[in-house]
Amino acid sequence: MTQESKEFEIVREFEVDATPEEVWEAITTGTGGYLWPMEPPEPRVGGKGPFGSTITAWDPPHRYVNRVEGVEGISQQTLNQLDHTIEPREGGRRAWVRYVHSGIFVDDWDNQYDGASKHTDFYLHTLRQYLTHFAPRPVAFATLNGPEKSMAADALTAVERALALADDAAPGAAVEVRGPEGLFGAVVDYRDPYFVGLRTDDSLIRFFGRNHWGAPVGISVHDFAPDADAKANEAAWQRWLADVFA
Incomplete structure (x- = not known):
């Protein structure tokens, strides 16, 4: 209203x-x-x-x-x-x-x-x-949004399932999740019904449940690896997100 x-x-x-x-x-x-x-x-x-x-x-x-x-x-x-x-x-x-x-x-x-x-x-x-x-390491930043289907009420839940993130994986938990290149290890540094944050040795990966406010799900990647490639990260996670909502 x-x-x-x-x-x-x-x-x-x-x-x-x-x-x-x-x-x-x-x-x-x-x-x-x-x-x-x-x-x-x-x-x-x-x-x-x-x-x-x-x-x-x-x-x-x-x-x-x-x-x-x-x-x-x-x-x-x-x-x-x-x-x-x-x-x-x-x-x-x-x-x-x-x-x-x-x-x-x-x-x-x-x-x-x-x-x-x-x-x-x-x-x-x-x-x-x-x-x-991570500060003050140089960063390669990428951000992207999902397709229109990712505006659905359960869109962030679909992302969590695609990551193979267990329902009981609370902040602080060490997990193995599935991303664009297969399984990788991470720490859940943030999780609530609206957002998920994953931390690896070289990155912060953020999942935004903006479907709760009438917008598509979003992902941001802060990559601190010496050979980080922001465009490659964006393309990889964009394909991954498109597959989730295909």
Whole structure:
């Protein structure tokens, strides 16, 4: 149901086994280590940020805020702001992070808020995985979406079955799953009804159950292997996903 636009705010706080400088590097360089490749922000207040945003706070490595009004392709009423606060813990060996995503959703507020809130948890978990296991290794990033059939209510379940992921494989479990090249070992680092995260020695593979919000299932691969090939990863997982929903 379409609803009138209104404000939203999503707030998360966490500690991570990384220095404030390492967290700052991860969230400002835009390499694709935990999100996706994007143009780094201009390092100054008033500078240009990702996706047409403007930098409204820039205090390395403690505070970074970007803000955009009238997101391209969406009503000019739309407002989007990302606010990151980073503080040292344990003498600077760890970091505490406060992340606030706020703005205005124009249509279908409840559905948009639910999707953004759950995606936030998954993305920030992936940030912690990246900082703990892979930073600052170079990354080859690939992302892709499934066909229209992957919008079905049970689409993510179909992906889990195709992976041969057992129903009781909880976060922390070492598993053997089936991907484009056959069986491979991984650790389940995230799993709920909406997302699955797998970690290998050289990669983070993320499965997005966006079918819950009226969109196709998605996959992202953050590959840190020295010979990583993003295009090959994209093509392989695209074929795999097409076979799942053939």
